[in-house]
Amino acid sequence: MIIGSFAMNEAYVRRIIRNRERISSIEVFLDFTVASRNPANTIYVSANVDGLFLTNNHAKFIYCKGEKEILAVMSNNATNNHRFEFQVFIQDPEAIAEFLLQYEKLKAESLKYNDESYSRTIQRD
Secondary structure, eight states: OEEEOSOBOHHHHHHHHHTGGGOSOOEEEEEHHHHHHOHHHHHHHHHTSSEEEEESOOOOEEEEESSSEEEEEESSOBSOOOSOOOEEEEOOHHHHHHHHHHHHHHHHTSEEOOHHHHHHHHHHO
8 A cells, every 4th residue: 555645644544553454565655744743743653554655745645455456536634624625446457557657656756754864864964
């Protein structure tokens, strides 16, 4: 599973934890700004996923590959948002292949989070 969001809150992470046995791998992409504003939450996210990547991210998506391959593209962040939001679910193999190419670029341009390297990066800026 690959999740992209500007922000992710503790409640969303708890949902991941409750379903973790059903998910073989989870990578999350969050925005630098949110990660630096709430380092405790960033550490919590990192401790409960296989990879946390930080970048200038405003994209919101969930990609899953199991019995079916599906991409959800949405307007809402991975938070407890009580506003009306919109989402599109994509199962078209060509569209998903294009997303996966963009995902590889996003991953290559992101900083893989770990407490030490991120702390040093923030202190230098």
